[in-house]
Amino acid sequence: MRVRKLLTIAVAAVTAATLCFATAAQASPRSLRILLVETQGASEFGSFITALKAKPGVATVDDFNGFTGTPSAATLAGYDLIVSTGDSAYQDPVLYGNRLADYVDAGGPVIQFAYDNWDPIDAHPTGRFESGGYPPFIPGNNGSNATTLGPPLVPNSPLLAGVISFKTGLNTTDALAPGATLLARYTDGRNAIATKGRIVSVTSSPGYDSDVPVDRIDPIDPAAQLALNTANVLGRHDVTVKKKGGGKGKVTSNAGVKCGKTCTVALVNGDSITLRAKPKKGSAFTRWKGVAGCKKKRRCTLTPTANTTVKAKFEKLG
Numbered sequence: 001m002r003v004r005k006l007l008t009i010a011v012a013a014v015t016a017a018t019l020c021f022a023t024a025a026q027a028s029p030r031s032l033r034i035l036l037v038e039t040q041g042a043s044e045f046g047s048f049i050t051a052l053k054a055k056p057g058v059a060t061v062d063d064f065n066g067f068t069g070t071p072s073a074a075t076l077a078g079y080d081l082i083v084s085t086g087d088s089a090y091q092d093p094v095l096y097g098n099r100l101a102d103y104v105d106a107g108g109p110v111i112q113f114a115y116d117n118w119d120p121i122d123a124h125p126t127g128r129f130e131s132g133g134y135p136p137f138i139p140g141n142n143g144s145n146a147t148t149l150g151p152p153l154v155p156n157s158p159l160l161a162g163v164i165s166f167k168t169g170l171n172t173t174d175a176l177a178p179g180a181t182l183l184a185r186y187t188d189g190r191n192a193i194a195t196k197g198r199i200v201s202v203t204s205s206p207g208y209d210s211d212v213p214v215d216r217i218d219p220i221d222p223a224a225q226l227a228l229n230t231a232n233v234l235g236r237h238d239v240t241v242k243k244k245g246g247g248k249g250k251v252t253s254n255a256g257v258k259c260g261k262t263c264t265v266a267l268v269n270g271d272s273i274t275l276r277a278k279p280k281k282g283s284a285f286t287r288w289k290g291v292a293g294c295k296k297k298r299r300c301t302l303t304p305t306a307n308t309t310v311k312a313k314f315e316k317l318g
Contacts, residue, residue, distance in 0.1 A: 031059040032231050035079040037096070039067035039088040039123075040208070048206045051224035052083075058228065066090045076103040081231035085206070086116030086124045097127025101134055107268030109198045109234035111227050114205035117172045118142050136181075136194035136201040137174035144170055147186040149193075149204075149219075154183050158233045158305075159200055160193070163226055166219035170205035193226070198269060200230045236266040237304040239273055247283030247314030252276050272303040277312050286313045 034052060038045060042063040052061045062079075064071050070092045076082060076099055090096050104110060112135065116124050119139040129135065146169040152160050160183055173190050176182050180196035193202050206223035241251050241259045251259040254274045267273055277285040277298045287296050289311040294300035302308065 032057055032080045032228075032235075033060045033062075033078065034058060034081045034083060034227065034231065035062050035064060035071070035076065036083045036085070037064045037066045037071060038085045039065065039090060040085070041065060041067075044208050044210060045085070045206070046209050048220050048223060051220050052227060055224055055228045057232070066096060070095045071099065073099050073102055076100070076108065077106065079108070080235050081227060082108065082110045083113070083227055084110060084116045084125065085113045086118055087114075087205075089120075089122035090125065093122050093125055094127040097125035097129035100125050101128040101132055104129075104134060104198050107198070107236060107271075109230050109269070110200075111230040112137075112199065112201040113223065114170060114172055114203055115142070117174045117201060117203055119172075133177060133179070134197065134199060136177055136196040136199055137172075137191065137203065138177050140172050140174040143173040143190075145173075145188060145190070147171070147188045147190070149222075150185050150187045152184050154181065157183055159183060159195055159226070159229045161225075161229055163229075164222045166204075166222045168204040168219055170208075172203045174201075174203050195234075198234045200226060200234070202226060232306070234269050236268055238264050238266050238307040239302070239304055240264040240307075240309045241275065242309065242311050243314060244289075244311050245286065245313040245315045247279060247285075247316045249277060249279040249283055249285055249312070249314040251312050252278065267304060269305075270303065272301055274299060274301040275310065275312070276300075277314070279314050282317055283314050284317055286315050288312060 036045060036049065049061050052058055067088055068091060082100065082103060100110060117137045117139050118124055119141060124139050148167045149165050176191055176194055177196060180194045182191060183193040183195060186192045191203060202223065204219055207220040241263050243249065253276065279285045285298055288294040288300050290308065291300060291302045291310050
C-alpha cells in the first residue's frame with residue numbers, strides 16, 4: 001500500500017567544495033545495532049540498509065514492518081538507534097508512539113525520515129510520542145517538491161558531520177515544533193533537518209528501491225550518515241577508565257564503576273558521571289588525563305558528548 005507521491009529525484013554532480021558541510025567531528029563509532037521501522041516492506045529500503053551497514057561502527061541493521069505489526073518495548077530496547085520512516089499506515093500508530101516515547105525516555109535515540117512527518121493520522125507515530133511533543137517537526141502535507149538541501153544553519157553541529165548535499169523530490173512540508181532546533185533548510189526555504197532531545201527528523205525520504213535508478217543515488221548515503229551521527233551523538237556514550245603509572249589504586253563512580261585495570265560504562269546522552277580515584281597504601285593519585293578541569297583532583301565529574309577514555313595515574317610513594 002503506497003499513498004505517497006512518487007517524483008523523480010534529480011541528482012546532479014556537486015563540486016567538492018560544496019559536497020560536505022564544515023562540521024565538527026561526530027562521536028567515536030561503537031558497535032551499533034540499528035532497527036529500521038517502516039511500512040513499505042524491507043525490499044523498498046535495500047539500498048538504504050546497505051548504506052547503513054557500510055558505515056563505520058555499525059554491527060547490525062534489522063528491519064521491522066510496522067504495517068503488519070508493532071515492535072515490542074523489549075525489541076526496541078535491544079537497539080542503539082531506531083530509524084522510523086512512516087508512509088503507509090502503521091498497524092497501531094498509538095501503541096508505536098507510546099513505545100517509541102518509552103524508548104527515548106530510557107535514553108534511546110531516534111531518527112525520522114519524510115513520511116514519519118506526514119500529517120495523515122496513521123502515517124506517523126501518535127500516542128505519547130506525539131502528545132508529549134517529542135518530534136522536532138509538526139507533521140505537514142506531502143508536497144514532494146523537487147529541491148536541494150541548503151547550507152547548514154548550525155555549521156558546527158556534529159549531527160551534520162560528513163553530510164553530503166543532496167537533491168530530493170520526496171519530502172514533506174513541516175513546521176518546526178516548539179523547543180526544536182532547526183539544523184538545515186532546503187534551498188526553497190522549507191524546513192529540512194531538525195533535532196529535539198534525542199530525536200533527529202529529516203523531511204526527505206532516504207530513497208526507495210522501486211524508483212528509477214537515478215533516484216537511488218541521493219539522498220541514500222547522506223541519510224545513512226545522518227542516522228550514524230544520530231546514534232553516535234545522541235545515543236549512549238562509553239566512558240572507559242584506564243589506570244596508569246607504577247602505583248596502585250582503584251577508580252569508582254556514581255554510575256556503578258569499580259575499576260580494576262580498565263573498565264567501561266555506557267551513559268545516556270546528557271548524563272554525568274563522577275569518578276573517584278582511591279590510591280592504595282604506599283601509592284598516591286597524581287592526576288587525570290583525557291578530561292578537562294580535573295587534573296589532580298581525586299574526584300572528577302564529566303558529561304560526555306562522545307565516547308571518552310579517561311586515564312587515572314597512580315605513582316608509588318617514596
